[in-house]
Amino acid sequence: xxxxxxxxxxxxxxxxxxxxxxxxxxxxxxxxxxxxxxxxxxxxxxxxxxxxxxxxxxxxxxxxxxxxxxxxxxxxxxxxxxxxxxxxxxxxxxxxxxxxxxxxxxxxxxxxxxxxxxxxxxxxxxxxxxxxxxxxxxxxxxxxxxxxxxxxxxxxxxxxxxxxxxxxxxxxxxxxxxxxxxxxxxxxxxxxxxxxxxxxxxxxxxxxxxxxxxxxxxxxxxxxxxxxxxxxxxxxxxxxxxxxxxxxxxxxxxxxxxxxxxxxxxxxxxxxxxxxxxxxxxxxxxxxxxxxxxxxxxxxxxxxxxxxxxxxxxxxxxxxxxxxxxxxxxxxxxxxxxxxxxxxxxxxxxxxxxxxxxxxxxxxxxxxxxxxxxxxxxxxxxxxxxxxxxxxxxxxxxxxxxxxxxxxxxxxxxxxxxxxxxxxxxxxxxxxxxxxxxxxxxxxxxxxxxxxxx
Numbered sequence: 001x002x003x004x005x006x007x008x009x010x011x012x013x014x015x016x017x018x019x020x021x022x023x024x025x026x027x028x029x030x031x032x033x034x035x036x037x038x039x040x041x042x043x044x045x046x047x048x049x050x051x052x053x054x055x056x057x058x059x060x061x062x063x064x065x066x067x068x069x070x071x072x073x074x075x076x077x078x079x080x081x082x083x084x085x086x087x088x089x090x091x092x093x094x095x096x097x098x099x100x101x102x103x104x105x106x107x108x109x110x111x112x113x114x115x116x117x118x119x120x121x122x123x124x125x126x127x128x129x130x131x132x133x134x135x136x137x138x139x140x141x142x143x144x145x146x147x148x149x150x151x152x153x154x155x156x157x158x159x160x161x162x163x164x165x166x167x168x169x170x171x172x173x174x175x176x177x178x179x180x181x182x183x184x185x186x187x188x189x190x191x192x193x194x195x196x197x198x199x200x201x202x203x204x205x206x207x208x209x210x211x212x213x214x215x216x217x218x219x220x221x222x223x224x225x226x227x228x229x230x231x232x233x234x235x236x237x238x239x240x241x242x243x244x245x246x247x248x249x250x251x252x253x254x255x256x257x258x259x260x261x262x263x264x265x266x267x268x269x270x271x272x273x274x275x276x277x278x279x280x281x282x283x284x285x286x287x288x289x290x291x292x293x294x295x296x297x298x299x300x301x302x303x304x305x306x307x308x309x310x311x312x313x314x315x316x317x318x319x320x321x322x323x324x325x326x327x328x329x330x331x332x333x334x335x336x337x338x339x340x341x342x343x344x345x346x347x348x349x350x351x352x353x354x355x356x357x358x359x360x361x362x363x364x365x366x367x368x369x370x371x372x373x374x375x376x377x378x379x380x381x382x383x384x385x386x387x388x389x390x391x392x393x394x395x396x397x398x399x400x401x402x403x404x405x406x407x408x409x410x411x412x413x414x415x416x417x418x419x420x421x422x423x424x425x426x427x428x429x430x431x432x433x434x435x436x437x438x439x440x441x442x443x444x445x446x447x448x449x450x451x452x453x454x
């Protein structure tokens with residue numbers, strides 16, 4: 001096999017290569033900051049391994065705290081990527097092209113971070129092996145491990161396949177490190193046969209990944225719903241968790257898009273129409289989320305079961321009333337007020353709403369996890385849960401790991417799919433016109449016109 005000759009063509013999409021080939025001091029400064037925060041989180045985890053879970057704020061009866069809250073939160077955000085990307089590709093939404101890769105990167109990074117949190121919560125990570133040694137098919141915990149593993153594998157492959165043509169472009173440009181791009185490009189030469197195989201593989205994956213993504217957060221909801229704990233034992237938890245995951249995922253995706261659009265000057269690619277379309281989808285999901293939340297609490301209230309009412313009252317008017325109503329405000333009132341009007345659907349407003357939703361959906365996970373444990377069925381002294389410095393440090397380290405992972409990816413690979421943008425310029429317009437014509441009614445036949453029939 002002959003080595004490709006390194007070239008440096010000047011094309012329309014040089015802006016997409018610049019973050020890889022020209023790295024400024026700001027990148028390394030931010031990377032150093034996030035690395036320091038991540039190191040602090042690692043230190044807190046090592047301290048927890050040494051002294052045990054006693055360094056956390058978790059105690060009887062609240063034995064789940066930040067770790068499980070963050071587990072559900074991060075896994076939910078992962079739905080921003082592969083699921084949304086697959087749906088947009090499947091429906092042939094042409095405006096998807098600058099969005100899909102960022103969404104897929106979010107999935108891969110966040111799944112890895114979220115999947116580690118149950119291990120952190122174990123206290124002794126070696127106990128994870130018990131799931132594989134003595135796991136029972138009746139246990140939702142085993143289903144959880146299986147579904148997250150399958151989703152991570154499918155999402156990673158789904159991220160990598162569309163990367164191959166862009167990696168080959170970096171290889172041919174002579175971008176460093178050459179050994180990495182030669183290895184990852186798999187001798188891609190952009191032949192018609194290779195393109196056909198790539199499209200077929202992507203079409204297969206986008207169909208498979210949607211039910212896998214839906215099953216992941218459904219199975220996570222079963223960990224709660226299949227207990228008899230007040231506030232958790234609910235048949236609606238499956239769709240409720242999936243809708244909340246998509247809702248928080250879209251918000252996280254828009255935050256990432258707006259930040260990197262500004263930092264890397266991607267205004268030519270990420271246009272207001274992209275944010276407007278995603279904002280409309282976010283508005284719809286806000287209404288769906290409110291409907292499911294209202295249904296969940298309405299049925300619990302009318303059931304009039306004492307333990308269920310106790311948990312409900314702690315949320316509505318008790319110790320957790322402030323985070324509960326803040327959650328409703330930022331997840332429903334603010335999006336409906338600001339995103340339902342075209343005048344207020346600007347990029348700064350969308351950023352404000354999206355950040356609020358990300359925070360609000362984290363609060364939602366807290367509202368699900370903590371109050372039900374704080375109000376147990378049995379007679380037990382009430383315990384107010386407060387996170388310790390260990391939990392806060394590990395949470396901060398997880399967020400830093402996400403930011404650092406995204407920055408490292410952007411340093412080596414294009415954040416926007418270059419070959420899809422080129423394909424859109426050369427082929428998508430004609431295909432869109434043909435597709436639009438196929439939707440229109442057929443013109444009347446000449447014989448029908450002569451006879452005066454429709």
